[in-house]
Amino acid sequence: EQTRLQLRPGAQALDVRLDGPSLAGHLSVPNADGGTISGQLDRVHWQSSPAAPGADTAVAASRPQTGADDMDPAKLPPFALDIADLKFGKVMLGQAVLRTRPLGNGLSVDELRFRAPEQEIDITGRWLGKGAGARTELTAKVRSEDLGGLMQNLDYAGQLRGGSGQAQLQAAWAGGPSDFQLGNLQGTLDIDARNGQLLELDPGAGRVLGLLSVAQLPRRLMFDFRDFFSKGFAFNHIEGGMQFGDGMARTDKVLIEGPAANITIRGQTDLRQQQFDQTIDVNPRAGNLLTVVGAVAGGPVGAALGAATNAVLSKPLGEIGARTYRVTGPWKEPKVEVIERSRDRTPAPPRAPAPAPSVPPTVTDQPRPR
Incomplete structure (x- = not known):
């Protein structure tokens, strides 16, 4: 809402200027099919759709988004986007970089990178097929100096305080990314x-x-x-x-x-x-x-x-x-x-003594050098 949009046609691409409280920056949309949509965006504050009064938010969140099953990822153009400030609902992801390319039967995410203070998230993956045959695969690596703060940013507050470390997820599921x-x-x-x-x-x-x-x-x-x-x-x-x-x-x-x-x-x-x-x-x-x-x-x-x-x-x-x-x-x-x-616990029965060795033991119990 309240975003000013300026379009300037060019010989090679359409120049798009965006200016609003939730969306601001510049995009270049090529005229030729298969060209890369590129851009530098100052902010992208993605707003989730509000739930209907009385609706079960947990059930609503688990349902695929409308139209996700009908989308063919192989038809999507490649993207090269750099975002200075990315938010998805309440989730603050910080700086983001997205690089994708088409595949014969889908879309490859070669780089999806998020950077915020004390945390790093790197994702690669593929979105293959469409409809009932769609499948999403990804590898996500997370490194953080404040895991509790990271979980709070990801809307999972109150489960962990502090902590530093890393996690790696290798995952796949039926459907598109929104069907998780x-x-x-x-x-x-x-x-x-x-x-x-x-x-x-x-x-x-x-x-x-x-x-x-x-x-x-x-x-x-x-x-x-x-x-x-x-x-x-x-x-x-x-x-x-x-x-x-x-x-x-x-x-x-x-x-x-x-x-x-x-x-x-x-x-x-x-x-x-x-x-x-x-x-x-x-x-x-x-x-x-x-x-x-x-x-x-x-x-x-x-x-x-x-x-x-x-x-x-x-x-x-x-x-x-x-x-x-x-x-x-x-x-x-x-x-x-x-x-x-x-x-x-019942003590384990004593083991039978080992038979005496045929060669007398050495006087030293130091291990022999290898």
Whole structure:
């Protein structure tokens, strides 16, 4: 709205000038078929269509956009666009670069790059076919010095605070780019992040980190430090991968290393029915209980107070013991049960002694050089 448009025909291309609060810059549209539409845009603030009163926004967001199935990506001209300020709804993406080229049966995105303070997103991919035979494939690499801020920019605020690291997504789904739905995703996601906090989520709010159910269950999974862990679970390192397919997200191992405990997650999540089926191992780290609680609650100051209090109370964290949990049921009201306690484990039978070696051992136990 309120955009001034100036068109100036030329021998080779149509010159387009745009000036408005949401759209401003310059485009060059070639007269010849197959020419590249190029431009430098000062701002593109894309506005999503408002939902009808009383409409279910979650359902509306999951529906393909009108006409997406009818578009033939092979008929789209190549694009070479540089955007200084890109916003999509509430999502602030910063500087953007787009380079595409046509394929025989679709469109190749050779470069889609977003740059904002402390974050980088690089995407390549292909949009192939049309109608019922359409398919989208992409590889996305994300690097950030503030993952919590990045998630807030992407409209997923309140799930993570701070943290730095990277993630790589290789994904494909049926339909065009606008037909993306988490339940139809095929591919893998690898994560490597450090020094942040997983925040406790409101019931049913786990759109992303809800796949790692520990992020929304700290009061049930941790050691009943209710007032402290309600502020979030601090982590030193998160590393792992997930596989998507047939409406499921599966992981063999996601490791979360924190000052309070090391946590591993394995199992699967039904993305369509929003159901958990995961096993979570919680292994307390060696150290003093109140020092760890202080670190979670108040950073260095809290850690110092915890250490001072520990001198009086002195309860080692390791005495709490490891736990293995089973998490099942819906995302909104999951069922959490202890399926194994470290103190209840039956000792393994002693192994038979190894036969004596035929050659007398050497007097030194130093390894031989290779």
